[in-house]
Amino acid sequence: MAQTKYECGNLRIAMEDSLKADLEQRGIMVGEIYRLIESFGNKLLMTKATGEIDFTNKDTGASLKLDIQWEDEESAVVHVKELTQNLTVVVMEDAA
Numbered sequence: 322m323a324q325t326k327y328e329c330g331n332l333r334i335a336m337e338d339s340l341k342a343d344l345e346q347r348g349i350m351v352g353e354i355y356r357l358i359e360s361f362g363n364k365l366l367m368t369k370a371t372g373e374i375d376f377t378n379k380d381t382g383a384s385l386k387l388d389i390q391w392e393d394e395e396s397a398v399v400h401v402k403e404l405t406q407n408l409t410v411v412v413m414e415d416a417a
């Protein structure tokens with residue numbers, strides 16, 4: 322689990338071990354997923370969103386499903402629920 326402090330509060334990112342293992346097996350670096358979420362974490366906190374959010378890239382069809390739960394007024398936990406197979410291609414292209 323990773324935790325980052327932002328202007329709007331604290332954000333923790335959680336991912337099940339089984340999902341981490343699946344991503345690693347597919348060649349996706351889990352740390353990159355954490356960094357991706359951290360890059361828009363402040364915006365997530367500002368919106369005060371709650372529940373499931375589905376980010377889908379219209380060009381590639383890659384999808385990232387998150388579940389946001391608030392612990393208090395300034396602290397939220399983002400649970401990474403699912404990443405589509407197409408994400409492998411996106412992550413590899415972005416890293417190059």
